Amino acid sequence: MKNRQTKQVSGEHLAYLRRRRHHGILVWTLRVGLLALLLGLWELVTATGWVDPFIMSSPSRIAQTIASLYNDGSLFYHIGVTLWETLAGFAIAVILGYGIALALWWSDLLRETLEPYIVVLNALPKIALGPLIIVWFGTGSRAILFMTVLVGIIVAIMHMLSAFIATDKNKQLLLRSMGASKLQMLTKLVIPSSLPSFISMLKVNVGMAWIGSIMGEYIVSKAGLGYLIVYGGQVFKLDLVMSATAILCLLAAGMYFLVVLLEKILVKNTE
Amino acid sequence: MKKEILRFSDVTLIYHTPREETVAAQHLTFSVSEGEFVAIIGPSGCGKTTLLSLAAGLLRPSAGQVERVGNCGYMLQRDELFPWRTIEKNIYLPLEIMKEDDASHRQRARDLAVKYGLGDFLASYPSQLSGGMRQRAALIRTLAPDPDLLLLDEPFSALDYQTRLNVTEDVSEIIRSEGKTAVLITHDISEAVSLADRILVLSKRPAHVAYAHELDFGEIKNPLKRREESGFSRWFEILWRELNV
Numbered sequence: 001m002k003n004r005q006t007k008q009v010s011g012e013h014l015a016y017l018r019r020r021r022h023h024g025i026l027v028w029t030l031r032v033g034l035l036a037l038l039l040g041l042w043e044l045v046t047a048t049g050w051v052d053p054f055i056m057s058s059p060s061r062i063a064q065t066i067a068s069l070y071n072d073g074s075l076f077y078h079i080g081v082t083l084w085e086t087l088a089g090f091a092i093a094v095i096l097g098y099g100i101a102l103a104l105w106w107s108d109l110l111r112e113t114l115e116p117y118i119v120v121l122n123a124l125p126k127i128a129l130g131p132l133i134i135v136w137f138g139t140g141s142r143a144i145l146f147m148t149v150l151v152g153i154i155v156a157i158m159h160m161l162s163a164f165i166a167t168d169k170n171k172q173l174l175l176r177s178m179g180a181s182k183l184q185m186l187t188k189l190v191i192p193s194s195l196p197s198f199i200s201m202l203k204v205n206v207g208m209a210w211i212g213s214i215m216g217e218y219i220v221s222k223a224g225l226g227y228l229i230v231y232g233g234q235v236f237k238l239d240l241v242m243s244a245t246a247i248l249c250l251l252a253a254g255m256y257f258l259v260v261l262l263e264k265i266l267v268k269n270t271e
Numbered sequence: 272m273k274k275e276i277l278r279f280s281d282v283t284l285i286y287h288t289p290r291e292e293t294v295a296a297q298h299l300t301f302s303v304s305e306g307e308f309v310a311i312i313g314p315s316g317c318g319k320t321t322l323l324s325l326a327a328g329l330l331r332p333s334a335g336q337v338e339r340v341g342n343c344g345y346m347l348q349r350d351e352l353f354p355w356r357t358i359e360k361n362i363y364l365p366l367e368i369m370k371e372d373d374a375s376h377r378q379r380a381r382d383l384a385v386k387y388g389l390g391d392f393l394a395s396y397p398s399q400l401s402g403g404m405r406q407r408a409a410l411i412r413t414l415a416p417d418p419d420l421l422l423l424d425e426p427f428s429a430l431d432y433q434t435r436l437n438v439t440e441d442v443s444e445i446i447r448s449e450g451k452t453a454v455l456i457t458h459d460i461s462e463a464v465s466l467a468d469r470i471l472v473l474s475k476r477p478a479h480v481a482y483a484h485e486l487d488f489g490e491i492k493n494p495l496k497r498r499e500e501s502g503f504s505r506w507f508e509i510l511w512r513e514l515n516v
Contacts, residue, residue, distance in 0.1 A: 180368045
């Protein structure tokens with residue numbers, strides 16, 4: 001497939017490659033530079049007293065807050081709580097959602113019956129169920145987990161179902177002409193051809209899982225990053241709010257990156 | 272008299288939609304014998320593809336009978352190779368579906384691929400092949416389970432003209448040398464004349480066989496050679512007129 005080493009490369013092509021590489025370096029420099037600029041400005045306006053750091057916090061105060069959280073040992077405790085809720089909720093929503101979507105693909109009658117229910121559940125703002133969730137699941141991690149699953153599962157079902165239904169009609173015809181059973185249709189065609197949609201569903205659901213877990217922690221919680229944000233807001237410790245938010249940014253980005261990595265491994269040949 | 276592979280006896284097919292019902296075919300009668308290459312042409316929208324679905328057993332006739340000996344392989348307009356499978360795995364697909372995925376069947380399918388020039392591409396993915404090669408791989412996939420009847424649904428129409436002539440050559444040669452029985456659906460008169468032993472002309476809907484011709488090219492089976500024959504344009508004219516009745 002690739003035999004780059006044996007191929008003769010023209011000077012023009014080398015120049016083209018160099019331009020591309022330089023462009024890549026430029027973009028990354030600008031990205032990092034923009035971040036540094038924003039952080040620098042933030043630090044500057046708060047350090048000079050131009051903006052009250054008590055309201056705005058500042059990069060150095062965020063760093064101090066994170067350091068002190070680390071020193072009293074609560075940093076990784078809060079991260080761990082939220083991360084566990086998010087990952088577990090994400091996994092349950094994805095697995096259950098995928099399974100339900102499969103069942104709905106399998107049975108047209110089931111799909112047609114449940115369609116209006118799914119539409120309503122999708123449109124419903126899940127936070128409206130907050131009080132019910134507290135009553136049913138108490139104020140512990142289970143309530144937050146339930147909220148996370150609830151937010152993610154409908155998206156997973158709808159995303160996968162539309163992918164299953166969109167399976168190429170001609171390829172289905174081809175398989176039927178070979179005498180394929182419904183199970184074979186599923187395993188040989190529907191599941192493999194929906195792999196790119198599965199990855200895009202994972203990407204969407206990374207965001208959904210964080211929404212679910214943080215929203216859950218807003219409603220009920222004794223620990224976690226969402227708890228730190230709410231608590232920080234209530235006692236007016238904006239340093240704590242900003243610190244927890246910054247950590248959240250890093251974690252969410254990291255989780256998204258893992259999905260992209262998975263995509264690189266799984267999705268190779270889909271044209 | 273050669274063995275009949277496919278027989279349509281007085282077939283009627285009615286399509287139902289909520290708005291109306293459509294009689295797609297009526298009094299459709301014809302048969303295909305072993306080793307024959309039959310082309311079926313007809314005005315567009317006359318239900319040519321329906322006819323193949325009936326032959327493949329994907330649709331049941333509303334009245335009349337469709338009888339078929341043995342199994343059939345279906346080839347579509349586009350190659351429909353699965354992009355996530357290598358050419359080799361694509362060729363094994365019908366074996367997997369028919370639960371004949373054992374060493375001897377695989378060997379047979381692989382030999383076929385090697386014989387017809389796909390040997391170097393077995394480990395490649397479809398996206399790495401040219402359109403012509405992909406259609407050839409699709410044919411080998413169709414032939415892999417050793418079908419008694421090939422159903423070809425305009426298998427060349429998605430290709431550009433140059434590739435199309437080459438692939439037509441290819442497919443013709445492979446089908447002839449494997450001694451396969453084939454039914455080709457096409458709207459392209461010259462394609463039908465260059466490939467078939469016999470041509471059936473369908474009427475407008477509801478479709479029935481309006482005309483049937485035994486072509487008189489004798490031993491000339493090669494599509495490009497046929498195009499050079501004087502009889503070629505004569506047949507073209509006859510069929511063109513019959514299609515436009």
